[in-house]
Amino acid sequence: MKRSVEKLYEISRKASRNIIGLMSGTSLDGLDIALCRITGSGLETRAELLAFTTIPYEPGFCGHVREVFARKDGELEKICLLHPLVAQVQARMVVDALKQWKISPEEVDLIASHGQTVYHAPYSFHHNPEFPNATLQLGDGDHMAEITGIITLSDFRQKHIAAGGEGAPLAIYGDYLLFADKEESRLLLNMGGISNLTFIPAATGFDRVFCTDVGPGNTLMDAYVQKYFNLPYDEDARIASRGQLNEDLLNRLMDHSFLRLSAPKTTGPELFNMEYLDAALETSGMQGQLSHEDILHTLAHFTVKCIAQCIAKHLPADSSVRGFVSGGGASNPLVLNLLKKTCPDLQFTDTSALGLDPDAKEAVLFALLANETVSGSANVEGTAAYPWVSMGKVSFPG
Template sequence: MNSSIIQLKEIAQKSTKTIIGLMSGTSLDGLDIALCEVQGAGQSTEVTLKKFITKLYTAQNKKRLNAISSINETSMEEVCLLHSWLGNYHGKLVNEALREWDIAPSDIDCIASHGQTIYHLPKIQHRQEGMPNSTLQIGDSDHIARTTGILTIGDFRQKHTAAGGEGAPMVSFVDRLLYTHHTENRVLLNIGGIANFTYLPARNNNQSETITTDTGPGNTLIDMATQQYFAKEYDKDGAIAKRGTVNRKALNALKADPYFKKPLPKTTGPELFNLTWVDRLLYKAGVADIDPENLVATLSRLTAETITDSIKKVLDEQQPAIYISGGGIHNPVVYNWITELLPSCSTSSFENIGFNPDAKEAVIFAILANETLSGKGFSLDANNPDSPTINFGKISFPT
């Protein structure tokens, strides 16, 4: 038997694994690296976050990735080059983190790499007859495996689209496995570049169904406006939004986009929600000359209202507890508006039921990798236990 297959079998048979989860979101700010201890598989899965760090991208590297991300036309030469380059780069960042933590690569059973999404294209966006849902991530897992010497699992979203899904959000498979409560209805809200949530009815709630969906822009439009008009990476502590005033006419024009009227679940990305989209709708509504501070405030309110509008669609008489993760948890303006718009729900950090909310998505992929290695896979339909199961990810050997 091939020695790599023997190694794979030995890792898969471990009752406890040390797995590094990697996540780089649409904000392109850096690579989240989560060192996890994962026990068991399936319903017996338990995870402990041992270490976490975000390795920030340099301005030059962020510029290179921005040049090929979420745009209709780009250089195929750059896409090809950066697919391999980013795999090497992520591998080097993992090696750097391990040195800082004084942990040997041989102590790691595998790496779970999300990659960098450069284009997300579900059917509801491309609307081309006969064409499937599609999504594309770069950061080749073979390069990560070779650079680190660690077995790597990547391309998680591809299996979802191959099975008929939209390739996002992926969190639901782990959310329902680990965080469904016996008596508490929960919403696990992640505010990244794009916002998404998983609604988890309590086990004793037979009236509601699990649902996972994107809601629309999370941080992406706020970040883009802040970068363009204030030369800052993001609106730290919501300071710019606090100085501004929400322009209700502009907000209504943005909320009139057909995406927000589409039924749940649905996915989206910066391919739709970008400043070109904002400029087009505001020009059409006659508010193109909005003050930059007011624009940031309006986009922040857009995030809060579209999140809460979507959550309200799944609420029943038993109001859920909302646990928030992702970068948006650090924006008090958005956070407070969400709380105000959902007064019957308790709102708090995901840390109250899990771990560091910034690490959640990286940990998600570590658990997906663990299930690929040792589990029976995830049911495609959370509300139908008899639906087909799938395992996520492609395995890259270091040799």
């Protein structure tokens, strides 16, 4: 047997594995790097976060990604150039993080590399009957493996599509493995650029777990302050908190077929972007009528109203469910307060109450997916909407 294959086989037979999960989301703020010790697999999985950091991207690199990000007319040459570059930039960040943590690459069994989504086009978005659900993550795993010297699993979403899904949200798998509970029904709400939620009823099998993208998280608010204030985001909602809700604009923002579509469903900044906001301002008659503060305040309400509507539609009204938030939106006090006010029964706290840093959650979820692919005992039955398949392609160093 080739040595690299033998090594992967040995890793698959270990009782516990050190896996680095990498996530770079739609906010393009930086690379989340989570070093996890994962013990067991399937329903016996336990995960411990050994170290976590987010390394911000250089503005120049971000600028290159933004040239094609969520754009229908992204230049093919730029996409081609970015595929290795994204992986090289991220791999150097992993090398730096390991140095900082004083951990040698030999101590790490696997890297689970999400890459950078540059375009997400499920059928519900492109509506072209000749084409399937589609999604594209840049950052090729071979470059990651070669630079770090660590076996890398990457490109997780294609297999999900191949097995009948939309390639997202993949949060359901890790959320179920880590947070299913015998006594407590739980709602895991991630508010990144796009928000998604996983509902896990108490003492249930995977077939009753529900997961979907909801709509915008921070993406519209971020795009707005980037355009008008030259800021990456509205820190602590300082600008938005000075404004007031405009109902006309909110009603117009809520009026989109995606928000009425039955779940599970997925979306991205391909839909929720500045053109979406400008169209809503125009058709509500609010173009030029509102202050920046009022628009940002209304966008925060939009984020929360989409979430509240999705919860009302999909969670049983009579059960006691506890809510746990994660993602950067959990640090936005305006969004969080509105959420708590709108859904008081859920008693929202963040996932640190479950022992997991809310900023690290998505990166940890990818480490869990790699763990399942390499050693999963398949003791969980998937469903049509959420197939339990081996995700991620293997790249060997050397």
